[in-house]
Amino acid sequence: MTTATVTKFPEKSPYQPDTAEGILRAYEAFVAEIDDQPQWLADLRKSSLKEFKRRGIPTPRLEGWKFTNIWPLVKAYGDKIGQIKVSHDNVDGVIITPLLQMLDQDWVKAALSEDMPPGQHNTENTLWHLGNIYLRNGIVIDVPANTEIKKSLELLTSAGEGAFFTDRMVIRLQKNARLTIVEDHWGKGAFWKNRLTHIVLEPGAKLTHIRIQDDSDKSVYTQTTNVHVGRDAVYDAVVLCSGAALSRNQVRVTLDDTCASCHLNSATLLRGEQLGDTTILVEHRAPHCQSNQNIRTVLDGRAHGVFQGKVHVHQPAQKTDGFQMSRALLLSEGSEMDTKPELEIYADDVKCSHGATTGQLDQEPLFYMQSRGIEEKTAKALLIQAFVAEVFENIEDEGLKTALERKVEAWLKL
Amino acid sequence: MVQIKNLHASIAGKEILKGLTLDIPDGQVHAIMGPNGSGKSTLSYVIAGREGYEVTGGEILLDGQNIMAMAPEERAAAGLFLAFQYPVEIPGVAMTMFMKTAINGIRKQRGEGEIDALDFLKLMKKKQAELGMSDEMMKRAVNVGFSGGEKKRNEVLQMAMLEPRMAVLDETDSGLDIDALKVVADGVNKLRSDKRSFLVITHYQRLLDYIKPDVVHVMAAGKIVKTGGPELALELEKTGYAEYAA
Numbered sequence: 127m128t129t130a131t132v133t134k135f136p137e138k139s140p141y142q143p144d145t146a147e148g149i150l151r152a153y154e155a156f157v158a159e160i161d162d163q164p165q166w167l168a169d170l171r172k173s174s175l176k177e178f179k180r181r182g183i184p185t186p187r188l189e190g191w192k193f194t195n196i197w198p199l200v201k202a203y204g205d206k207i208g209q210i211k212v213s214h215d216n217v218d219g220v221i222i223t224p225l226l227q228m229l230d231q232d233w234v235k236a237a238l239s240e241d242m243p244p245g246q247h248n249t250e251n252t253l254w255h256l257g258n259i260y261l262r263n264g265i266v267i268d269v270p271a272n273t274e275i276k277k278s279l280e281l282l283t284s285a286g287e288g289a290f291f292t293d294r295m296v297i298r299l300q301k302n303a304r305l306t307i308v309e310d311h312w313g314k315g316a317f318w319k320n321r322l323t324h325i326v327l328e329p330g331a332k333l334t335h336i337r338i339q340d341d342s343d344k345s346v347y348t349q350t351t352n353v354h355v356g357r358d359a360v361y362d363a364v365v366l367c368s369g370a371a372l373s374r375n376q377v378r379v380t381l382d383d384t385c386a387s388c389h390l391n392s393a394t395l396l397r398g399e400q401l402g403d404t405t406i407l408v409e410h411r412a413p414h415c416q417s418n419q420n421i422r423t424v425l426d427g428r429a430h431g432v433f434q435g436k437v438h439v440h441q442p443a444q445k446t447d448g449f450q451m452s453r454a455l456l457l458s459e460g461s462e463m464d465t466k467p468e469l470e471i472y473a474d475d476v477k478c479s480h481g482a483t484t485g486q487l488d489q490e491p492l493f494y495m496q497s498r499g500i501e502e503k504t505a506k507a508l509l510i511q512a513f514v515a516e517v518f519e520n521i522e523d524e525g526l527k528t529a530l531e532r533k534v535e536a537w538l539k540l
Numbered sequence: 541m542v543q544i545k546n547l548h549a550s551i552a553g554k555e556i557l558k559g560l561t562l563d564i565p566d567g568q569v570h571a572i573m574g575p576n577g578s579g580k581s582t583l584s585y586v587i588a589g590r591e592g593y594e595v596t597g598g599e600i601l602l603d604g605q606n607i608m609a610m611a612p613e614e615r616a617a618a619g620l621f622l623a624f625q626y627p628v629e630i631p632g633v634a635m636t637m638f639m640k641t642a643i644n645g646i647r648k649q650r651g652e653g654e655i656d657a658l659d660f661l662k663l664m665k666k667k668q669a670e671l672g673m674s675d676e677m678m679k680r681a682v683n684v685g686f687s688g689g690e691k692k693r694n695e696v697l698q699m700a701m702l703e704p705r706m707a708v709l710d711e712t713d714s715g716l717d718i719d720a721l722k723v724v725a726d727g728v729n730k731l732r733s734d735k736r737s738f739l740v741i742t743h744y745q746r747l748l749d750y751i752k753p754d755v756v757h758v759m760a761a762g763k764i765v766k767t768g769g770p771e772l773a774l775e776l777e778k779t780g781y782a783e784y785a786a
Binding site (some may be wrong): 506 | 589590591592611612613615616617622624627628629630631632633638639641642643644646648681698702757783
């Protein structure tokens with residue numbers, strides 16, 4: 127006869143509610159000044175406040191945050207809050223409106239109210255709650271049906287120093303509309319930027335979304351992007367991230383209808399003590415959809431790269447084509463890469479693949495190039511550029527592509 | 541001219557070159573033949589300055605200058621060229637870009653300005669045509685998707701572009717059919733001049749039908765064990781390397 131001994135461990139909550147208080151010190155003053163919000167927004171704010179107080183800042187005890195410890199870097203930012211200003215040129219055919227004037231629009235309300243991304247998948251939505259609590263400024267970008275915008279829309283974000291900043295961006299491309307957005311972030315000084323972006327692509331629409339994040343290496347950059355892709359619509363994203371002490375780029379793309387597709391390309395270049403985290407969730411909800419994730423990370427010094435990518439194929443999403451590839455290049459002994467690829471598949475007729483590699487620069491091509499007279503430093507730079515370049519391949523605008531390649535070149539020269 | 545004096549080199553503590561001595565005067569083609577494992581490829585890598593080989597004795601002089609302390613790129617600037625047995629693929633780096641960077645790398649080390657973009661293209665076109673290589677190939681990444689023959693032709697193209705004082709051809713014939721071998725050999729022969737010398741490393745005599753050597757050496761167990769004229773290669777073809785086996 128055997129006796130089983132059951133040891134019960136005390137359940138340790140992954141949440142850290144005590145961190146909420148610090149971040150919320152400015153809340154009372156902030157909310158007292160708001161007298162013009164619709165009831166639904168007041169309710170959303172209140173329920174997010176409750177959720178945030180319960181959870182606090184995400185900790186490495188949460189599965190989706192186990193490689194990224196944000197609290198030590200943001201705890202100083204609770205006393206002062208601010209709104210990120212997004213400046214842009216006017217582009218013919220694109221309707222850009224301050225968010226506050228659009229709160230009565232049902233589609234805007236629906237976008238803002240959608241929990242993003244949901245807690246059960248990889249990422250915690252604490253940053254969304256925090257964004258809701260301080261939701262105030264933002265812009266709404268709308269492109270009418272059947273409009274192809276040739277000129278790209280350039281957005282420049284700016285924030286002050288020493289505070290927590292947030293903003294909201296809601297983007298809609300109506301049926302068969304096409305647009306390219308280029309976001310540029312290069313804030314100076316120390317701050318925490320928490321950005322939230324909602325994107326709705328109606329049937330046949332195509333958005334090329336380029337983000338260049340080169341904020342100061344004293345800052346914290348967190349970005350949550352929630353994308354809905356309709357029938358035959360395409361979301362094409364390219365991220366070049368080389369800034370911030372800590373950045374977290376979390377993206378959820380939902381392929382809602384037949385033949386929707388997304389290409390998520392990202393290049394992260396880090397050195398010193400920087401940490402860069404890319405966390406992606408692609409939800410295949412309809413048949414014949416395609417998703418593609420191509421992630422390149424280059425790490426020098428004591429930099430730390432994180433990639434968590436998940437493809438979730440729901441039962442109706444037959445004939446799904448899902449691809450995911452993460453490749454990291456470690457240039458120094460002190461650098462670290464953590465990769466967590468995941469596939470969760472409930473449909474039986476799908477094609478999904480994923481791969482992840484972490485390695486050093488190959489010695490063979492390096493010696494080959496040197497033997498032709500190319501100095502070691504130049505040879506390394508060429509190899510790194512080639513390693514990253516694949517991420518820019520989808521960009522049709524040659525000027526834009528060259529601009530991104532130049533930025534990589536410039537980073538390598540530092 | 542190139543002088544290799546009593547060269548000793550080892551990999552991971554194992555001695556491969558055991559006192560190799562060789563003199564190659566300007567304008568001459570020397571062939572080194574030898575059985576597998578005699579240290580032929582090690583010799584070519586040590587000449588080119590590849591990491592991982594420990595030179596424990598001896599020296600290599602190029603025009604009287606000791607090159608042993610030089611980095612591979614410095615040796616290239618001094619006029620050395622190695623045609624690889626297995627040319628390396630470099631995904632994402634286009635041939636033209638690679639070639640231009642190499643030429644400018646050498647020019648910079650020699651204290652010269654960058655090559656004019658138009659001059660470069662003209663030169664490239666001319667050399668390409670001589671080796672029957674298309675523009676399309678030059679747009680591709682270095683050696684990526686090249687056939688075995690194309691890779692070897694590409695080595696000769698690079699040699700033609702960089703105009704070295706001294707070229708080492710490491711088993712350039714390996715993996716080539718007879719037509720490709722002729723093209724490659726023609727390319728090499730065009731580059732022969734009284735200012736340039738060649739060291740042709742090969743296992744088989746066949747290559748030497750097309751690139752006629754002035755001197756043939758037999759290498760075994762890390763040393764030159766016999767030196768003679770072109771007839772030595774023919775003799776080896778008949779008798780094999782059995783008598784030189786370590």
